[in-house]
Structure formats: structure tokens, C-alpha cells
Amino acid sequence: MKFKKILRVLLNIIFWCFTAGVAALAALVLIYGHDLPDYKKLATYAPPVATRLYASDGSLLIEYAEERRVFIDFDDMPPQLVNAFIAAEDQNFWRHPGIDMQGIVRAVANNTLGLMGFHANFSGASTITQQVAKNFFLTSERTISRKIKEAILALKLERTFSKQHIMTLYLNQIFLGARAYGVGSAALMYFNKPVSELSLAECAFLASLPKAPNNRDRAVDRRNYVLRRMVEEGYITKEQAIEASAEELNINSGFTAQMEPEFQYFAEDVRRQLLTTIGREQLYNEGLYIKTTIVPEYQRAASAALNKALDTYNNGRGGKEKLQGAIIVMNPHTGRVLAMAGGRSFAESSFNRATQAYRQVGSTIKPFVYLAALERGMSPEALLLDAPIVGVRENNMVWKPENYDKKFLGDVPLRLALETSRNVPAVRLVEQIGVSNAIDAAQRFGVYPADMKNMNLSLALGSGETTLARLVTGYAAFINGGRAVEPKFVDYIEDRYGRLVGSGAPDMAEWSDDLTPPDTAAAGEALSDPQSLYQIVSILQGAVERGTGKQARVAGHTIAGKTGTTNDVKDVWFVGFSKNLITGVYLGYDTPRALGKGAGSHMAALAFADFMTAALAGEKNQPFAVPDGMTFMRVNRRSGASAASDPDGLIIQEAFKPGQRPNPAPRRVSAGDGSSAPASAVVGGVF
Secondary structure, eight states: OHHHHHHHHHHHHHHHHHHHHHHHHHHHHHHHSTTOOOGGGGGGOOOOBOEEEEOTTSOEEEEEOSSEEOOOOGGGSOHHHHHHHHHHHOTTTTTSSSSOHHHHHHHHHHHHHHHTTOSOOOOOOOOHHHHHHHHHHOOOOOOHHHHHHHHHHHHHHHHHSOHHHHHHHHHHHOBOSTTEESHHHHHHHHHSSOGGGOOHHHHHHHHTSTTSTTOOTTHHHHHHHHHHHHHHTTSSOHHHHHHHHTSOOOOOSOOOOOOOGGGHHHHHHHHHHHHHHTOHHHHHHBOOEEEEOOOHHHHHHHHHHHHHHHHHHHTTOOSSSOOEEEEEEEOTTTOBEEEEEOSSOTTTOOOOTTTTOOEEOGGGGHHHHHHHHHHTTOOTTOEEEEOOOOOEEETTEEEOOOOTTSOOOEEEEHHHHHHTTOHHHHHHHHHHHOHHHHHHHHHHTTSSOTTOOSOOGGGGGTOSEEOHHHHHHHHHHHHTTSOOOOOBOEEEEEOTTSOEESTTOOOGGGSOTTSOOOOOOOOSOOSSOHHHHHHHHHHHHHHHHHSTTGGGOOTTSOOEEEEEEOGGGOEEEEEEEOSSOEEEEEEEOSSOOOOOTTOSTHHHHHHHHHHHHHHTTTOOOOOOOOOTTOEEEEEETTTOBBTTTOOSSOEEEEEEOTTOOOBOOOOEEEOSSSOEEEGGGGTTSOO
């Protein structure tokens, strides 16, 4: 009877304790459970994910992210990685309902013994589900109310989602040090490999990080602890643990997408553009796939060519300031930027001299001026007077145009004047067709802004400012049928689900297997007629073959282009092209000053040739396309007369429009030594 009474008392105590516990739990739920966050949104969990920038060949350039994260589905998680985290963090994960009563009792006992001075490790009792609740919805404050809310949320999460989904949330959200969130990012950060390639030892190391993610001093000890726990839980054998514990941990100091320095100017320009078009939130957190236009082999060759030119000049010269420069390579038909370097070193200066530096363009503007004349019916062999001009008055100033060689040649064909970049004939041409007409072509082609003020003759000689990118884009229209193109840095953008982003998304079915976009012509009305454009291209080809651009020649390839030098040789330029590739080079000090003795546009032309030689290696030569209606005749380069009537000197092939003909045979005068020469050749010195 006595035993029955004791049993009855114990049962009553247990009942009332249980009832009190249930009542207390209900009270806690009423108090703390009414304003819990909307945990059901985790059904469509889409964490912030790094955006990745890729080159045209699919190689990774760089990541943009505020939190480095790579989302991994549960089915793609290695089982040993999941088991390592369970052994280290929550051994009863697959069995408990969200909170682990056994773990709570164990934690209370251990912590009590520790406080009493006994040898016992302090421990917590948070389950993986509770950590998910805290990481997504709660703060890390150490309060009873936060722990209660955490427990309530954990119970609700377990009732709503599968264990696999909860584990997916946990392994993709948890902070593992070095700005890495989730196991996918941590695998790349610490071992430079995807989770699918992690070894057992590496899995155990990652599972050891949640307790002290930024402390790697005891990395090996913590990893081995996780391995022992995996043995205790039956996930691995003791032999496997011993083998894994002997493996050396080759931990990176902090892996990032290691972009080569040559690509930094391009990548930064893309980043600035995307911040404007899609915004910071989408760029840094939405896991975009950005396919850019850059061609890695072109980029390396372009950077090497630019730095070679800069080093050649800078070596042996005193002074703290170094010569700077830029190079940009474009497909003239699509506007795709294939390579770009904006200076000597992005680490030294992030200022992009290809897209941000506005400088006077010198004689690189002349092709647009001469195009305006050709559009008005002038022949490439039309004669321009190369003779002294007393002075040109503009804006209350008088200036005297001069040629670079300080000589005058008398009447010279338009072609010869442009090929040799003579200033005085250019001034007379502008006076003949009008300043506004001469500048209009440069404006139409996007080199000068359409709303330029203070139109004056000096603009036609290159006193106006523009960027290398705008200049190259203008030249592109010479060989693409006169179509205006915009520099294009990005081919397309996909979101994390593979959907194309943006209104101008391309039709991917038209792309080739090597990830190259279709070479479609730019839309819109042509900027000029094809015959005039071809005549300019032909003259610029002559400038490379026998004029001021000889240093830009590329053996075995048809090349055209134009040099440019500003007053006192403060800036030097070369813009040139083959049939399908256009490249511009600029060199100058950031604080404009004369480059000094021996400097000139040949420096930029040599850099152009270095790049194009590499870019066109192995390619077949492709002459420029000739439009219908052109007639080719052999003429004397110096007089523009038919070779039949003036056979002395250099004979070239000239392209004439319908109705155009060579010049009349020149009148001969005695040169004083028994020979004869064209009358115009004796004016102002020897050619």
C-alpha cells in the first residue's frame, strides 16, 4: 500500500508538471508567437548570389557580390558534407521536431557542471532548424525572448518544410568566414573547387567553421574533432577518419575570381554601366550571368602592345609622371568592344583613358573633313593649294597654319594632302566647303557632339576634344556601310534562372556554337554614301602604305588608318582598321605637356601594328569591299593626272565615282638641271 501511495504521488507530480509545462508552453506561444515573421516565404528561398562576369569565350573574369555566395541544391550536396555538419552541429537532426529535448538536457547538465567547477565543456542546444530560424529572421542577441521565438519558429519550420529543404536553407545561408556565405562559396574560397570535389577532410573542415568562422589558428584540431564526431555517429569508419586527419589542409588565404590585371579597365567600365542600367541591388545580389564582348587573347595582346609603347618611351626618361595611354579594339560592324586598356596599370590609376579622357584629337579628325568634301562631289585627285597663308582670324585671334615639315608643295591632290596629313591644304579645303559642313561630318559620325558651340576652323584641324572610344566608333562607320554603332560591352545578361535580362535580349538561336553573336549590320539610316566612304577608306589605306602611317603596316594584310598629333606633340593618336577589326591608340600625359624630342604619332602607330600583327596572325588577308559604280584608273600620285599622260613618279590606282576623271596632264617647267617637273612642284620647296 505504501508503494502504491508513493507511485500515485509521483504520477500526480509528473502529470501536474507535464500540465504546467504544456500550460507554460501555451502561454509562451501566446506571448511570443503572435508577431513572428512570415517563415513560409522560405518555400521559395532565393538568397543573394554573386554576379559573375564572363569573357566572350566563357571564361570567368570577376565576381560582384556584397556576400560571396553560391547556391547549391540539396541533391548536389555531397552526403559526407551534410553528415559532417550534422555530426558537428546537430546529431539528432533527422529525428527531432525542431528542438532537441535530449540536447537541451545534455547542455543544461554540462553547463551546470561547468559552473560548479567540474571538468565539462560548455555547450548550446540550438538545432540546425533553430539556427535557420535565427539566421533568417532573428538577431543574435542573447536573451530568453529571442531563444523562445527561435524555438517556436523552429517547430513551425519543421511542420512546414522537409528536413532536406531545411538543410538546404542552412548550408546555403550560414556564414563560414572570409565573406563566404554557404558551403558553395566557402568551397571556392578555401579550396578553389566546387563542393562536388571536396575531400572528406575538407568537408570536415567546413563543418568546423560555424563555431569560429574567422579563426583558423586551430583549423586542423577543429577538423579532427568533426572527424571524431562522424565516427561516433557512424558516418565514417575509424580508418577513414585517421586517413582524413593525416591530409594536409591547403587552405587559400582567401580565394576570389583572380582576374588578370589586363582585364580590369574593361571589367570596371562594365560595372559602372550596369550600376546605371540595372542598379546596385540587382548587380551585387541577384546572381546574374553577364556575357561580355571581350576576347581574352585580344585583350592580352592589346595590353602588351600599349605597355610596350609606354615602357619604350618612359624608360630612361626622368620625372615622376609617366606617359599614359589607352587602346580600344572593336568589331566595326557590331560595335562589340573586343579589348580595351585605359592606362598603364589599373592598380596605379582606375581612370579609363579610353572612355573617360577628353583630349584634342589632332589630325585624326581630318578623314571626316575630307569625307565632307567627297560627299559634295570632289574627286580624290582634286587639287588643293599648299602655299603659305598669311593668317586666319578667329575669335579675335590670328593664327598661321603650318605643315609639320615647314614646307609647301603648291597644288597637291586631295588624296596626297590627307595621306601625308598636310595642314595648309586642309585649311583651304575647310574654307572652300565651309566650317559647318566640315564639322558636320564629325558630328554625324559621333566624334564631336551634335550641340557643339563656337564652331571654328581650328576644329577641322583637331582642336576639338573627344574620347578614344568615340573616335574609334566614328571610324567604324567608314567600313561598316556608314552605319552608326554604339560601343557594346555586354552581349547578354541572364538571371539566376537562365532568363534573359533586358529589353534588348538577343535571339540566342542565331548565335554560333563558339558563343559568337551573329554579325548583323547596324540598323538605321546610313551616315554617308558608300562610294564616298570607300574613297576615304582607300585614301587611309594609302596613308598606311606610303603616308604618315607607315609604322602601322601589318605584313600580308590590308590596313588603313590615320595618325594624329596635337600642338607641341602633347597627344599622339592612331586609329586604323582591317576589314573586320578596328583599333585606336592614344598616348599622352594626364597633365598635358609636350612629349619631347623624337616623340610623335609613329609611337601610337607602332602600338597599333604590334596588336594587329598578333590579332591577325593566321588570318587570311581581306581587302576592303568595293561598292558598285566605282572605276579604277592609274594616276600619278603627285599630280593626280592619268599615268598615260604623266608617267613619271609614283603611279597608284585611284577609285573614281561615276563622272570623275584624273586631272589634266600638268604643265612642265624646267627644273634648272635639264629635267622637267610639274609647275606646281616648285612652289615652296621640295616634296
